């Protein structure tokens with residue numbers, strides 16, 4: 001039995017969800033993950049490869065994969081798509097210079113067949129910075145309203161202060177569980 | 185007899201403690217191993233799938249079913265696929281055991297070799313060149329994307345109009361101090377032959393398209409991002425440093441987590457060595473552990489596969505280090 005089959009089986013039994021966290025490098029993915037896990041966020045290094053963390057929240061087991069955002073790895077993101085229930089797309093709301101790059105990568109991602117049906121949560125991160133765009137502005141720049149293929153939501157948050165992180169995750173869990181666990 | 189009777193329980197106690205430690209350690213090891221195994225299984229699974237796909241493509245090519253005119257583009261695609269596989273592998277080596285690292289590397293090499301042989305055999309004269317043939321419908325899609333990017337670009341231009349920092353200057357010397365940059369997102373862009381001194385503590389620092397510049401800064405609270413810079417000197421303390429598509433740059437660094445380079449060559453590093461009046465105060469406000477400085481261990485995202493150090497960066501010899509005023 002392949003690992004994926006095992007994962008699938010486990011998923012049904014343990015209310016497990018597989019969440020993929022993607023975005024350009026420096027967006028704050030690893031910081032969000034460590035913040036959830038209650039780890040020190042001041043010593044985070046740029047991610048080589050990926051981190052996996054299992055979170056337990058509201059009786060659900062979330063397997064969160066944080067995949068490095070550097071250019072040389074982006075073409076390999078698709079190798080992590082299989083069995084993904086939710087996609088968290090993290091944006092550095094203060095990095096205006098790369099928002100276009102960010103938009104392009106996101107929309108390319110959503111075209112991927114293997115992600116069809118996955119719920120999309122966009123974290124407009126770094127809201128604590130004075131130069132950050134609001135989540136409404138990020139929504140418009142990324143042209144989120146044009147997305148018809150996935151359930152999506154955008155939440156302005158800060159991995160540093162921790163604000164609105166849970167709100168986002170709660171929405172994600174609600175959306176996924178309404179889809180997956182009511183189907184059985 | 186008496187002496188040894190006294191020693192026995194002591195020895196037993198110690199042995200008991202050792203066993204307990206041992207068990208605890210083993211349990212921790214097992215947990216770590218478990219996570220690693222999950223991740224490495226996942227990688228190997230994906231690796232095998234991609235490997236199989238590439239093998240299929242190679243077999244296709246070898247069996248002669250590929251139309252002559254499509255051979256160059258097919259070879260091009262396979263070579264791209266192998267490259268991607270190599271990159272994914274490189275980025276995953278730290279979760280693999282040595283055996284899997286060697287084996288995966290070997291398998292990639294075999295693919296490369298087979299492709300090379302097929303290329304020699306099928307494209308004997310190099311006349312063809314690689315003209316990637318795109319299907320026509322892709323072309324139309326492309327035009328649409330270009331349109332979108334254009335409208336996006338106007339939007340982006342508007343967004344970055346009120347960036348805080350220095351842009352489009354040649355041969356200038358610029359100093360910014362204290363509160364004016366405190367915790368700000370500072371942007372330096374399109375500079376040639378400039379010297380910029382940031383005597384304060386910016387929140388982040390983004391630098392791009394610079395040539396022959398010297399940039400000195402006080403402690404940057406979080407990350408520094410550098411892109412398309414050539415022939416520059418960077419003297420800065422920060423939490424994270426990311427350098428993309430740059431060359432011939434010297435870094436005088438204090439990094440509390442890690443520095444990474446990607447698509448970057450000819451980098452030299454030295455420890456941070458600038459001071460000015462207020463700097464101690466600014467450092468102490470951050471509460472950094474100043475004994476932690478990883479200036480001498482850069483990670484190179486293009487150089488992960490082997491045990492050899494990256495050829496893209498080295499330590500700047502002490503005799504070549506400059507002193508800043």
Ligand SMILES: Nc1nc2c(ncn2[C@@H]2O[C@H](COP(=O)(O)OP(=O)(O)O)[C@@H](O)[C@H]2O)c(=O)[nH]1
Nearest residue numbers: 025026027028029030031126158159160406407
């Ligand atoms: N101000 C601020 N900085 C953040 C926030 N989240 C992450 N960062 C910083 O952004 C940099 C990149 O974070 P990291 O988690 O490594 O990004 P990743 O490449 O997406 O994993 C680090 O210096 C973080 O401290 C945030 O919410 N606010």
Ligand SMILES: [Mg+2]
Nearest residue numbers: 029030046047
């Ligand atoms: Mg990371």
